[in-house]
Amino acid sequence: MREKVREILTAFDGDKSQVIPMLQAIQHEVGYLPEEGMEEVASYTGLRRSKVYGTATFYSQFYFTPQGDHEIKVCLGTACHVKGAMNLMDTLERELGIRCGETTTDNKYSLKRVNCVGSCALAPVVMVEDHVYGRVETKHVKGVLDKSAASV
């Protein structure tokens, strides 16, 4: 892991202003932020480990445990909320057998909430990876899951 992270970091010059882009790059490659990753960023930039950890934990984009193959994000923006996004979240939690913020035991899906993906006219919205599914009803949830599973 350390080797991999070091290789990712070679794209940066080690300036401490690049902490967030470095963490993003690691998460992009590894899928989450392993402890070794944050330690490497600290030693590469000369910052204290606590400082790097403090920055990473402040932002909702970063995860500290391995994530599922597919990232399912339910938009809980205002427009989605008033159009029943919570019912979608309930349905997804039930279908996947996990709570929001968790990953299925087979590591296939991670279920997350997102505050707004800015596609409010299509509310309610579910995002799988970078794809936005609009006007989703509870009866569509199974289809969305099947489609994402097929896209491996």
Add this chain to the structure above:
Amino acid sequence: MQQVFETIAKQSRAAWKALHREDIPQILIGSATCGRGTGALDIMRAIQRKLDENGIQALVKEVGCIGMCYAEALVDIIKPGFPRISYSQMTPEKATELVESFLVGDDPRPDMALGHFGDQALEGIPRLYELPVFDGQERVILKNCGHIDPESIDEYILQGGYSGLVKSLESQPEEIIEKVSQSGLRGRGGAGFPTGRKWASCLRAQGDQKYVICNADEGDPGAFMDRSVLEGDPHSVIEGMIIAGYAIGATRGYMYVRAEYPLAIFRLKKAIAQAKERNLLGENILGSGFDFELEVFQGAGAFVCGESTALVLSIEGNRGMPKPLPRPRTTEKGLWDKPTLLNNVKTFSMVPQIMNRGPQWFAGIGTEGSPGTAVFALTGKIERSGLVEVPMGMELRRIIEKIGGGVPDGRAFKAVQTGGPSGGCLPDEMLSLPVDFDTLDRAGSMMGSGGMVVLDDSTCMVDVAKYFLDFTCEESCGQCVPCRLGTQQMLAILEDICAGQGREGDIEQLLALGESIIKTSICGLGKSAPNPVLSTIKYFRDEYEAHIKEKRCPALVCHRLILYRIDEEKCSGCGLCLRSCPVQAISGEKKEPHQIADEECTRCGICLDVCPDRFGAVECITGQENLASSGRDGSECPH
């Protein structure tokens, strides 16, 4: 400089002409994030396949969002001999059929068309700009969105792009700032600070290095104006930033874009590379001796980073926690303690046009105190949701009822939420208010950056207030007590009220807490966090009281205050609800009345939706007496 640019523009014209041959049709696909969400890319592939099959030569290209999100997916066809025609609600199948009729054949299919852009009448198809959705709209910021290929710098240049930069580079920085001041432009991020004044103070500030930052951390839930501009016309923002850099003496710029906008980030990076290639960005721009470098910084998901000092800390690699007052202004000590100019996406995107068309032109639009136009993301319970751009000062009612087409499904309008988590909800009687920076503020809401969510009578206002408090609680950076703990307290009270545990005095407690949070929080997030609660109490106090005193949710939303039941007299035992229930909470023999097991029911409401109107056997009830008559007290429900 003019000559250098003329050579570039000539090349752009030539490149554009080679692509846009007059003898072949053009097909425009609205492929911003919302278009893609309705299948734009599948549609594009289907169209290309159909064209190939029939050996038809055509230019198929992607364009940004024209703002009619309700009509997505949109496909426009410009066929020689016809004006440009827009087709709405496209699917791959419909688009294939359209190509067959109109491009293989010669039938423009009025039945599928939304409108055309021509000057002359066209049999069976209305003029697009005469549709009610364009009533009173004026496109300044969104001028190019939906019309040009955002990934082509040539198209932007052909629309007059970068000529504002050339004009600016030929003037003195003070002259540029004077023009911006004269135009009366105010920051479009929400606060409405005079842009010219901000630029002037940044020019005056001493520093060996200065920075320009574009705040594209559009985090307000219910807002997507900035995303549309970045996805549909990225060069306009870049051009505005270069002009700002020249005006204040900055040589570096950052675009802080939220990570949830991958397409915007992709298109911006591409646009920056194109501008560099043409020497409109980078070293010695157009031979002027002015250098300006621009990079995209991807946010990492923190709403509070929309606040200027937090955003700056975030670029520096820190936790994005706003700096407490007193503190030096960002314009004097910003990024790495250097003078920094921070403006919103829409503010920058207006600058090139002000340089080109003059400050008087801009000042002539809108109202005296708030000149120009405002872009709103009109969403929620509205017939025609989408992006709307209107002159400042237009009545709220005209935006909602005329442009938006009012509330759908025969339901009644209840409120409009503006300004996101910092704003508030305004009821019907406030809809005569003109939209500008100052009026909405006085009414207890705010214009904000432009989110406008319409709520109907099926929306519970206490639930909406709870929703926003949950949001700010989650997004509070945690550094000051009033915001960190105060919002938690308010949220706990709201949760109790929604769960049927509300007590006498809760409303007063919320008001008192709200007031102290506003007075004592250190940044804008905290200072505005109570607004959604205070404005709903101000205008919808009766709903709070119904929850507290009668354990009744008038909009039938709060799960613990409602239950679903089947009227035995009316139920025919058709089994539709039983089969549709996702949690098998409904039982009953065929042709016998069914029952709902309350402890299993999750209140999804599907049974009510599927029960045929001719039976109308499923009902949703609320209120202490009703719930008690159904065998339970409101507080016992497990959900």
